[in-house]
Amino acid sequence: APTFQQRGYNGTCRRTTVAILGGGVAGITAAQALSNQSVTDFLIVEYNGDIGGRMTHTTFGKDPDGNPYVVELGANWVQGLGIKDGPENPIWTEAKRYNISNEYSDYDSILTYNETGAVNYTNLLDDFEDAYAAMEQGAGYILADNLQDQSTRTGLSLAGWKPKKNMAAQAVEWWEWDWETSYSPDESSLVFGITGYNLTFYQFSEENNFVIDQRGFNTLIKGVASTFLQPNDTRLLLNTVVTDIEYSADSVTVTMDDGTCISADYAICTFSLGVLQNEVVTFKPELPDWKQTSIETFQMGTYTKIFLQFNETFWDPDTQFFLYASPTTRGYYPVWQSLVPDGFIPGSNIIFATVVGHESYRIEAQDDETTKAELMEVLRQMFPGVNIPEPTDFMYPRWSLQPWSYGSYSNWPVGMTLENHQNLRANVERVYFAGEHTSAEYFGFLHGAWFEGREAGERIAGMISRDCMNIDSGCGTYTNYEILHGTTALEEYNASNGFVVSSFYVAGS
Numbered sequence: 264a265p266t267f268q269q270r271g272y273n274g275t276c277r278r279t280t281v282a283i284l285g286g287g288v289a290g291i292t293a294a295q296a297l298s299n300q301s302v303t304d305f306l307i308v309e310y311n312g313d314i315g316g317r318m319t320h321t322t323f324g325k326d327p328d329g330n331p332y333v334v335e336l337g338a339n340w341v342q343g344l345g346i347k348d349g350p351e352n353p354i355w356t357e358a359k360r361y362n363i364s365n366e367y368s369d370y371d372s373i374l375t376y377n378e379t380g381a382v383n384y385t386n387l388l389d390d391f392e393d394a395y396a397a398m399e400q401g402a403g404y405i406l407a408d409n410l411q412d413q414s415t416r417t418g419l420s421l422a423g424w425k426p427k428k429n430m431a432a433q434a435v436e437w438w439e440w441d442w443e444t445s446y447s448p449d450e451s452s453l454v455f456g457i458t459g460y461n462l463t464f465y466q467f468s469e470e471n472n473f474v475i476d477q478r479g480f481n482t483l484i485k486g487v488a489s490t491f492l493q494p495n496d497t498r499l500l501l502n503t504v505v506t507d508i509e510y511s512a513d514s515v516t517v518t519m520d521d522g523t524c525i526s527a528d529y530a531i532c533t534f535s536l537g538v539l540q541n542e543v544v545t546f547k548p549e550l551p552d553w554k555q556t557s558i559e560t561f562q563m564g565t566y567t568k569i570f571l572q573f574n575e576t577f578w579d580p581d582t583q584f585f586l587y588a589s590p591t592t593r594g595y596y597p598v599w600q601s602l603v604p605d606g607f608i609p610g611s612n613i614i615f616a617t618v619v620g621h622e623s624y625r626i627e628a629q630d631d632e633t634t635k636a637e638l639m640e641v642l643r644q645m646f647p648g649v650n651i652p653e654p655t656d657f658m659y660p661r662w663s664l665q666p667w668s669y670g671s672y673s674n675w676p677v678g679m680t681l682e683n684h685q686n687l688r689a690n691v692e693r694v695y696f697a698g699e700h701t702s703a704e705y706f707g708f709l710h711g712a713w714f715e716g717r718e719a720g721e722r723i724a725g726m727i728s729r730d731c732m733n734i735d736s737g738c739g740t741y742t743n744y745e746i747l748h749g750t751t752a753l754e755e756y757n758a759s760n761g762f763v764v765s766s767f768y769v770a771g772s
């Protein structure tokens with residue numbers, strides 16, 4: 264029988280100073296920032312049974328002893344590490360601190376295919392990179408001169424890259440662009456696509472290291488949490504689903520799906536852009552227009568890894584990546600990534616394909632058997648001389664349908680200004696927002712979530728403790744824009760709009 268649950272004891276809500284909504288990277292770094300300033304009266308409310316959010320893994324396949332492997336469903340790389348005496352990606356710092364096993368991803372370790380088998384079109388990779396360099400220049404002028412943003416498609420076309428009639432070129436373009444951003448160049452901002460790339464890969468380093476830690480990548484964030492949370496800390500509420508956030512100029516009341524509630528002075532909402540867009544959580548009163556506009560303008564992408572294990576490795580065991588150009592469909596199972604090479608999981612016979620965007624929505628809406636048959640047909644085209652066995656295990660997550668995420672990570676759409684993005688970051692009265700999507704510099708990345716959680720925590724801690732530790736952008740409320748101006752002036756790339764580092768920064772120069 265259904266039971267009626269009171270709003271806590273005596274009809275009152277559980278009291279806390281700061282309610283941190285979500286226990287992903289941003290939620291944990293927010294809590295750490297509060298703890299660092301002795302603000303210890305907080306509650307972390309998390310939907311899942313573990314912390315980490317989109318840093319999440321599962322078991323897959325079997326090793327020779329019959330034990331399953333651990334594979335990452337979400338974040339998998341530390342992207343941009345850092346050079347000696349230069350700034351370091353904080354995720355890299357923590358990965359080293361907690362001994363997270365990882366291996367350098369060598370994007371030059373790639374073989375190319377089409378529907379007839381192996382065909383070498385690696386020269387197109389160089390052509391794309393030449394056009395990309397020219398496009399970077401174009402983006403620099405738009406940024407410096409306060410001009411109107413363009414799509415990455417426009418930028419590439421003006422730089423002479425025109426892949427429309429060439430499926431191999433489209434596969435190359437997908438590998439170079441969509442694979443990272445989860446959207447096509449047509450949908451992506453030129454200026455913020457380029458600055459986003461530069462700030463991660465020119466500021467830290469161009470290396471991407473792939474995590475193969477059999478404890479799971481979220482061992483990293485559990486390590487961070489252990490610096491301020493005790494084992495079984497009562498301030499961490501797992502398996503707890505927020506449904507309503509009621510806010511005013513001096514308090515926030517958070518209600519859960521079991522009817523219980525928390526009453527706080529401040530809340531930090533770290534739910535993904537997908538969660539905000541899908542209105543699974545109700546804000547009372549409704550969020551103001553400027554906030555809703557930013558939520559509906561920024562893009563939530565989907566990135567789907569499809570794992571296959573075989574009883575043998577029929578592909579080249581030393582190559583990391585296999586690029587496939589479908590004869591008819593751009594983005595149709597283009598990238599195949601092998602876990603077999605040395606440093607990864609040799610002997611695992613595991614390979615996984617990746618799709619994004621429309622292909623993700625398509626396959627996430629269909630059953631496993633249909634998807635498996637499509638993948639097997641592609642493999643038979645790529646390796647025509649090989650008698651390919653059925654996989655011994657097969658699995659993929661459905662990120663676009665996950666109620667605690669609704670997608671994988673965000674992307675900057677063409678035409679969105681820095682002011683409009685700042686509105687995504689800005690607090691609405693006592694509700695603060697943080698997460699990968701609120702990072703103007705590192706949207707889409709773990710380190711974006713890391714910095715933005717810390718920022719929100721420091722801003723609030725500064726108000727509570729009256730001692731501001733946030734040197735770059737101060738404490739208290741965020742800037743927001745009731746009226747948007749259509750373009751972004753050079754001087755707007757500043758810390759109060761979430762731009763701490765120069766967009767033209769290059770490590771070591």
Ligand SMILES: Cc1cc2nc3c(=O)[nH]c(=O)nc-3n(C[C@H](O)[C@H](O)[C@H](O)COP(=O)(O)OP(=O)(O)OC[C@H]3O[C@@H](n4cnc5c(N)ncnc54)[C@H](O)[C@@H]3O)c2cc1C
Binds near residue numbers: 336338505708709
């Ligand atoms: C497939 C995939 C691949 C990726 N690859 C990489 C990569 O290689 N490198 C990289 O740097 N980044 C990668 N990312 C991005 C990275 O995972 C994210 O940027 C980062 O994990 C986001 O952290 P966050 O704290 O902002 O959000 P989240 O991790 O989403 O944390 C928000 C938390 O809120 C919780 N929540 C949501 N709704 C509710 C609710 N109603 N009630 C209570 N709790 C709720 C969620 O369960 C979640 O734990 C990838 C992401 C995906 C999905």
